[in-house]
Amino acid sequence: MKILRNILVGLGALFVLLLASVAYLGLSASSFVEETQPFLLDFTADFARNWEVATVEARMTDALATNLRTPQGRNVMSQLKQLGAFKGGHEFESRHYSSGTDGKRAEIAFDGRFEHADVVVTIVVERRDGVVKVDGFHIALDDGVQPQSDARDA
Numbered sequence: 235m236k237i238l239r240n241i242l243v244g245l246g247a248l249f250v251l252l253l254a255s256v257a258y259l260g261l262s263a264s265s266f267v268e269e270t271q272p273f274l275l276d277f278t279a280d281f282a283r284n285w286e287v288a289t290v291e292a293r294m295t296d297a298l299a300t301n302l303r304t305p306q307g308r309n310v311m312s313q314l315k316q317l318g319a320f321k322g323g324h325e326f327e328s329r330h331y332s333s334g335t336d337g338k339r340a341e342i343a344f345d346g347r348f349e350h351a352d353v354v355v356t357i358v359v360e361r362r363d364g365v366v367k368v369d370g371f372h373i374a375l376d377d378g379v380q381p382q383s384d385a386r387d388a
Contacts, residue, residue: 264328266328266331266333266338266340266361267326267327267328267340267342270340270342270359270361270366271326273293273359273366274323274326274342274344274357274359275322275323277290277293277357277368278320278323278346278355278357279320282314282317282319282320282348283319284315285311285312285314285315286311287299287302287303287307287311290368293366293367293368294367294368294369295360295367295368295369297369298368298369298370298371314373316350317348317349317350317351317353317373318348318349318350318351319348319349320346320347320348320349321347321348321349322346322347323344323345323346323347323355324344324345325344325345326342326343326344327342327343327344328340328341328342329341329342329343329356336362337360337361337362337363338360338361339358339359339360339361339369340358340359340360341356341357341358341370342356342357342358342359343355343356343357346373351375353373353374353375354373354374355371355372355373356371356372356373356374357370357371358370358371
């Protein structure tokens with residue numbers, strides 16, 4: 235009976251420890267999203283000015299910059315130019331978050347408004363040794379890019 239009670243107490247303590255760890259990770263992820271939100275907005279606005287890697291290369295990991303310089307990466311950048319200017323973002327959420335001795339990393343999604351489309355922007359961001367860098371991004375269009383109109387079309 236005493237052994238069973240000790241086992242149950244031990245399992246209860248492990249369960250409480252697990253709950254505390256999950257709560258800590260949730261709070262840490264939320265804090266990381268808040269901390270990096272201005273960086274993500276600035277990065278997106280600067281990148282969207284011309285969709286050229288050189289514009290934001292200092293804020294990207296070397297792996298991402300190299301990947302975007304491939305023919306496939308340049309093709310994606312030319313397609314993204316159709317979005318027009320970045321107008322803003324909201325509803326930030328962490329989809330994947332990890333924290334370790336070498337830094338923090340998260341996949342953060344937000345609703346982005348561009349001149350010609352509303353999109354979901356997903357950016358993989360990491361902070362190592364106090365330096366924040368983008369390690370990946372994805373833009374999902376629901377309705378495609380809307381055609382540009384001007385006064386002559388009205």
